[in-house]
Amino acid sequence: MPILNSQTKHDDWVDPDLVPRPVLCFGAAMADVDGFELDHHRHRKGQLLYVQSGALSCEVEGGLWIVPPRSAIWIPGDAMHAIKASGPLEGYNAFVDPDVAAGLPPTCCAVSVSPLLRELLGRAAHLPALYEEGGANCRMVAVLLDELATAEVEDLHLPMPADARLRRIVEAMMATPGDRGTLDVWAKRAGLSERTLARLIHRETGMSFGRWRQQLGVMLAVKWLAAGASIQQAAADLGYESVPSFVTMFRKVLGTSPGRYMAERHSGRA
Numbered sequence: 001m002p003i004l005n006s007q008t009k010h011d012d013w014v015d016p017d018l019v020p021r022p023v024l025c026f027g028a029a030m031a032d033v034d035g036f037e038l039d040h041h042r043h044r045k046g047q048l049l050y051v052q053s054g055a056l057s058c059e060v061e062g063g064l065w066i067v068p069p070r071s072a073i074w075i076p077g078d079a080m081h082a083i084k085a086s087g088p089l090e091g092y093n094a095f096v097d098p099d100v101a102a103g104l105p106p107t108c109c110a111v112s113v114s115p116l117l118r119e120l121l122g123r124a125a126h127l128p129a130l131y132e133e134g135g136a137n138c139r140m141v142a143v144l145l146d147e148l149a150t151a152e153v154e155d156l157h158l159p160m161p162a163d164a165r166l167r168r169i170v171e172a173m174m175a176t177p178g179d180r181g182t183l184d185v186w187a188k189r190a191g192l193s194e195r196t197l198a199r200l201i202h203r204e205t206g207m208s209f210g211r212w213r214q215q216l217g218v219m220l221a222v223k224w225l226a227a228g229a230s231i232q233q234a235a236a237d238l239g240y241e242s243v244p245s246f247v248t249m250f251r252k253v254l255g256t257s258p259g260r261y262m263a264e265r266h267s268g269r270a
Contacts, residue, residue, distance in 0.1 A: 014129050015082070016095035017044045023141045025094040025124035036085040045095040046104060048148060050113055054225035057219075058082070060108040061107040064158040066219040068226045069265040070156060074105055079106075084165050084229040086213050092121040092176055103149040111151035120144040154194060155166035155254065156222065158215050160203035165190055169197075173213065177220050183209045218253045221246075222229035234258065 024045075030036070040059075049056060049070035056063045057071050060081040060148045067073045072091075075081050077098050096104065105111075113121075124144060131137045161167060169190055173179065179190075186209075187197040201209050220232045229237075235246035250258045 003037060016047075017096075017248075019129050021129070021133070022097045022100040022138070023094055023124060023144060024129060025092055025121055025127070027125040028089060028093055029123070030085070030089045036089075038083040040080050040082045042078055044077050045097055046077045046101050048092075048094040048096065048121075049073050049075070049083070050092045050094070050118070051225075051226075052090040052118075053094075054091075055086040055223045056087065056089070057084045057223060058108075061158065062160050062162065063108060064160050064219070065108065065110050066156045066198050066223050067110060068156070068222045071110055071265075073108065073110050073158070074148070074150075075108050076104075076106060077101065078109060092125055094124065094144075094150075096194045098207055100145060102170070104219065110156045111148070112154055113151065114147060117144065118255075119149040120147060147175075156219055158212070159205035159207065160217055162200070163200055163204055164202055166194065166200055173216065174220075175236040176236055177217065180239040190228050213239070214249060214253060218250055221250060221258060222261070225258060226265070231258050260262070 014024070049058070049067060051067045051069055053069050055069070055215075056067040058067065058072065058075070058081055060073075061079055065073050069220055077096075120140060120143060125139060127137055144265045161170060169186055172189075173186075183198060187194045190197065192200070198209055201207065201212060205212050207215070219237045221238060224234045224237065225231070231247070234241055235243045238246060240246040240249075247257050249262070254261060
């Protein structure tokens with residue numbers, strides 16, 4: 001398949017749902033896609049979006065996922081989703097037929113991509129859309145599916161509430177992530193009691209207000225760092241008075257410092 005880029009014409013695009021193969025893979029290399037968005041849509045086949053450089057944010061049926069370098073997001077078939085890119089983007093986009101997706105996750109998730117899976121995606125992206133069935137190519141695709149089925153799931157997921165009042169709060173928090181207003185402050189802004197807001201957030205997301213905002217902060221930081229922001233800039237944009245406080249929070253959520261986290265991502269580039 002050809003490499004998709006910002007000059008790819010509509011006539012060059014192949015609808016993956018119409019291709020009778022278990023896996024269809026595209027390469028993607030877009031140098032000028034900052035702010036690029038695909039509005040909510042769905043397709044019959046499952047989709048794996050792997051990011052080699054840059055970052056993606058994906059909203060999928062009640063959740064928000066951030067996909068940093070060396071990670072991917074798995075979106076099951078027929079799931080409604082929207083995608084936004086941050087920074088120059090390189091990676092692969094694989095579509096998996098439901099008939100061969102039985103061993104893959106039934107719900108959306110972010111996954112770590114092993115060097116073998118990355119190489120298999122690269123090989124698959126160079127196959128013609130209607131590659132020969134029953135031969136070496138199909139065996140390679142089978143190994144690709146096995147690697148995807150065993151990929152490690154990453155904690156870069158943020159539950160998104162359906163309640164309209166909470167959605168307005170979420171949109172405000174994402175628009176001004178440096179606002180460190182307390183639960184009481186946000187409740188007053190929404191015309192709710194502190195107790196009611198706490199109850200709504202837990203019911204809709206399964207998290208406390210503090211835990212939800214902490215997860216949002218980490219995800220935004222990963223997105224900004226992947227797009228080239230410094231640790232100091234990310235800490236300031238999230239409203240932290242000191243970089244060490246931000247690093248402590250990041251390490252608490254993801255188990256490592258932001259510097260090491262991003263270094264490990266970039267050290268795996270092909």
